[in-house]
Amino acid sequence: MNEVINLLKNHRSIRKFTSETLDEGTIRTLVEAAQSASTSSYVQSYTIIGVTDPAKKKALREVSTQPYVEDNGHLFVFVSDYNRHKGLSEEKGTPISFDTTESLIVGIVDASLAAQNLAVAAESMDLGICYIGSLRNDMQRVIDILELPEGTFPLFGMVAGYPDQEGSVKERLPFETVYHENTYDGLEKTKEAIEAYDQSIQDYYKARTNGKRDETWSDQVVNMLNKKQRHDVHDVLKKQGYLGQ
Amino acid sequence: MNEVINLLKNHRSIRKFTSETLDEGTIRTLVEAAQSASTSSYVQSYTIIGVTDPAKKKALREVSTQPYVEDNGHLFVFVSDYNRHKGLSEEKGTPISFDTTESLIVGIVDASLAAQNLAVAAESMDLGICYIGSLRNDMQRVIDILELPEGTFPLFGMVAGYPDQEGSVKERLPFETVYHENTYDGLEKTKEAIEAYDQSIQDYYKARTNGKRDETWSDQVVNMLNKKQRHDVHDVLKKQGYLGQ
Numbered sequence: 494m495n496e497v498i499n500l501l502k503n504h505r506s507i508r509k510f511t512s513e514t515l516d517e518g519t520i521r522t523l524v525e526a527a528q529s530a531s532t533s534s535y536v537q538s539y540t541i542i543g544v545t546d547p548a549k550k551k552a553l554r555e556v557s558t559q560p561y562v563e564d565n566g567h568l569f570v571f572v573s574d575y576n577r578h579k580g581l582s583e584e585k586g587t588p589i590s591f592d593t594t595e596s597l598i599v600g601i602v603d604a605s606l607a608a609q610n611l612a613v614a615a616e617s618m619d620l621g622i623c624y625i626g627s628l629r630n631d632m633q634r635v636i637d638i639l640e641l642p643e644g645t646f647p648l649f650g651m652v653a654g655y656p657d658q659e660g661s662v663k664e665r666l667p668f669e670t671v672y673h674e675n676t677y678d679g680l681e682k683t684k685e686a687i688e689a690y691d692q693s694i695q696d697y698y699k700a701r702t703n704g705k706r707d708e709t710w711s712d713q714v715v716n717m718l719n720k721k722q723r724h725d726v727h728d729v730l731k732k733q734g735y736l737g738q
Numbered sequence: 739m740n741e742v743i744n745l746l747k748n749h750r751s752i753r754k755f756t757s758e759t760l761d762e763g764t765i766r767t768l769v770e771a772a773q774s775a776s777t778s779s780y781v782q783s784y785t786i787i788g789v790t791d792p793a794k795k796k797a798l799r800e801v802s803t804q805p806y807v808e809d810n811g812h813l814f815v816f817v818s819d820y821n822r823h824k825g826l827s828e829e830k831g832t833p834i835s836f837d838t839t840e841s842l843i844v845g846i847v848d849a850s851l852a853a854q855n856l857a858v859a860a861e862s863m864d865l866g867i868c869y870i871g872s873l874r875n876d877m878q879r880v881i882d883i884l885e886l887p888e889g890t891f892p893l894f895g896m897v898a899g900y901p902d903q904e905g906s907v908k909e910r911l912p913f914e915t916v917y918h919e920n921t922y923d924g925l926e927k928t929k930e931a932i933e934a935y936d937q938s939i940q941d942y943y944k945a946r947t948n949g950k951r952d953e954t955w956s957d958q959v960v961n962m963l964n965k966k967q968r969h970d971v972h973d974v975l976k977k978q979g980y981l982g983q
Contacts, residue, residue, distance in 0.1 A: 494767065497742055497862030501771040501855050522739065524917045526746040528910040530854055531869045536959050537911050546920045572922070577915070578963055580925035581932070581956045589963035594972040594981070595874065596963075601843060602871075602894065605850035609775055610746050612851075613858055617742030624776045626847075629840065640921040649847065665773040666782050670822070672769045675791045676885040677817070680825035687826070711826045714781050718823055718834035718841075727839040736839070 500616055505662045507621025508559070510566040510654030519618065520567065523653065526614035530606035538575055538591075539604035539648075541611075542639055544568040552638045553650070557627040566654030570628065570635070571608050573600030575734070576644035591644065592737030597730070604648050615653045621660065625650035632729040643734045664697065666690055666710075687711065745861055750907045752866025753804070755811035755899030764863065765812065768898065771859035775851035783820055783836075784849035784893075786856075787884055789813040797883045798895070802872040811899030815873065815880070816853050818845030820979070821889035836889065837982030842975070849893050860898045866905065870895035877974040888979045909942065911935055911955075932956065 494502075515523075524541055532538075544550055545568075553570075554563035562568060575591040582589040590596070612622045628635050628650045635647040665671075667690055670683040680687070691709035698706040730736050739747075760768075769786055777783075789795055790813075798815075799808035807813060820836040827834040835841070857867045873880050873895045880892040910916075912935055915928040925932070936954035943951040975981050 495862055497745065498767060498771050498859050500742065501859055502774045504774045504776070506776065520917070521913055522743060524913055525910075526743050528913075528916060529747045529749045529907075531749070531751065531857065532910075533869075533871045534959070534962050535908065535955065536962065537916070540916055540918060540922065542918050542920070542922065544920055549920055575963070576922075577925055577928075577932075578959055582960045582963070585956070585960055587960050587964050589960055590966055591963060593966060593969060594975060595968035598846060598874070598893070598971065599871070601846045602850045605847045606854045606857075609851045609854035610858070612776065613855070614743050614746055617740055624778075626778050626844070629843070642922060642924065645922060648843070662774075663780065665770075665777075668766055668769055668773075671773060671782070671785055672765070673785060673787050675787070675789055675794055677785065677787065677821075677887060677890060679887065680822055683822075687822075710780065711830070714779070714823055715827045715830055715832050715834055717779050717781065718820070718827070718836060719832050721835055721838060723840035724838060726843065730839060 501613065503662060504616065505660035506623040507656045507658060507660045508561040508623050509658040510564065510621065511657045512565050513655045515567040515653065523611050523614050527607040527611035530610040532603050533599045536578070536599060537603065538573060538578070538600045539607055540572045540574040540645065542570040542572060544570060549638050553628065553635065556631045556634050557625055558630070559625060559627055561623060561652055562625055562650065566652035569611065569651045569653065570639060571604045571648045571651065572641060572645050573604050573648050574645045575600065576642050579644050592735060594736065597735050601648060608651060612651065620653050621656035622651055622653045625652065629723050629726060632726055636729070636733070646730055646733045646735065664693060746858065748907060749861060750905035751868040752901045752903060752905045753806045753868050754903040755809065755866065755897070756902045757810050758900045760812040760898065768856050768859050772852040772856035775855040777848050778844045781823070781844060782848065783818060783823070783845045784852055785817045785819040785890065787815040787817060789815060794883050798873065798880065801876045801879050802870055803875070804870060804872055806868060806897055807870055807895065811897035814856065814896045814898065815884060816849045816893045816896065817886060817890050818849050818893050819890045820845065821887050824889050837980060839981065842980050846893060853896060857896065865898050866901035867896055867898045870897065874968050874971060877971055881974070881978070891975055891978045891980065909938060
């Protein structure tokens with residue numbers, strides 16, 4: 494296993510950072526690494542907003558409810574972005590559309606590939622990161638805080654900084670449950686492996702909480718998906734010009 | 739700049755591979771690196787299908803129209819997947835839903851972060867990769883070929899293999915157009931930088947085609963987004979149980 498694979502497999506979320514801030518050169522290096530990821534048809538349909546204004550960080554923390562959104566660590570917000578293309582299309586007099594589900598997919602994929610490159614780059618520099626999906630708790634509020642125009646929406650945030658905690662690697666689903674050959678393997682084929690995994694995760698939670706948390710992976714994700722969350726996302730996306738049809 | 743950042747910034751798509759195939763150990767290493775990426779609330783809502791059956795590869799090439807889908811190189815298809823969670827929920831008698839736009843976003847983001855880790859891991863092993871968004875040319879056909887059940891859909895493919903071409907790094911948008919601070923900068927603020935970029939891309943295309951391709955980046959993306967593509971994606975997603983509301 495080479496050093497890069499080691500780095501990837503050693504990923505853990507870091508939610509507590511020292512007071513040392515990222516300097517401009519580091520931010521530029523991280524963003525340029527992000528931009529080097531593949532992009533669908535060269536469209537580069539995302540923008541990254543670095544949030545340094547304390548009032549904005551406080552407001553975003555209120556949306557997320559996670560303290561590390563406001564605390565130390567550089568806060569990046571990844572934005573799906575066709576506003577730039579729309580402006581250029583108006584200059585050229587060539588209309589464009591991005592209101593299909595296909596365009597939504599492209600915007601999300603482009604931003605996500607860039608974000609993961611930024612995460613890997615950060616960890617290669619001994620920084621820690623944590624994704625912040627909870628900015629979608631109130632997407633409209635994030636749009637207002639960051640003044641995001643038509644054609645854009647905030648996908649997720651990421652904090653990056655100098656770690657002030659160890660974090661721990663969380664075991665993933667067994668290889669054979671996630672990698673199938675030629676056709677999709679239904680649950681019955683991978684059931685045993687998932688049961689073993691459930692046991693392992695249950696043991697992990699028990700050990701970390703002195704027995705208080707007694708939950709398998711299946712329990713955790715089924716309970717989470719049982720609660721419908723973030724119903725407003727669809728309407729906010731429509732308001733921003735997505736999903737018109 | 740460290741070696742990992744160098745690797746990321748040196749990314750180029752590779753579309754031609756030698757006949758050397760990826761061995762099982764390599765595939766496992768790549769998939770495990772993919773799985774190490776962050777996942778929203780631990781949901782791990784994706785499956786990766788390795789396609790080795792020549793008939794299936796031929797059929798997928800017909801969907802994509804890209805020869806490298808069928809040729810040498812290992813073909814991975816990244817699938818957004820809540821089928822696993824649905825099966826587990828039925829066993830537990832706890833209903834779940836994944837028909838919100840929020841769940842669609844989570845499935846796409848989870849699969850994309852994993853895919854980009856796989857891409858980085860592959861390149862660290864001197865393999866080349868190319869994403870294949872064109873599998874979305876006919877999503878229903880891909881679903882049929884790979885026998886994808888309710889709760890799943892094919893997001894994109896990726897070929898990975900031993901490079902039989904150099905490829906070339908394609909210049910990205912200037913840093914200041916993509917990275918904004920605290921609020922979104924409209925096109926007027928980044929116009930000059932985009933104009934310089936347009937010139938640079940036009941020069942690049944001209945040089946590579948002996949002057950035949952005379953297109954800026956803005957031209958290319960505006961013309962691409964002028965054509966509405968893949969209208970069927972929305973209905974296929976609904977059929978698979980997504981976007982019900």
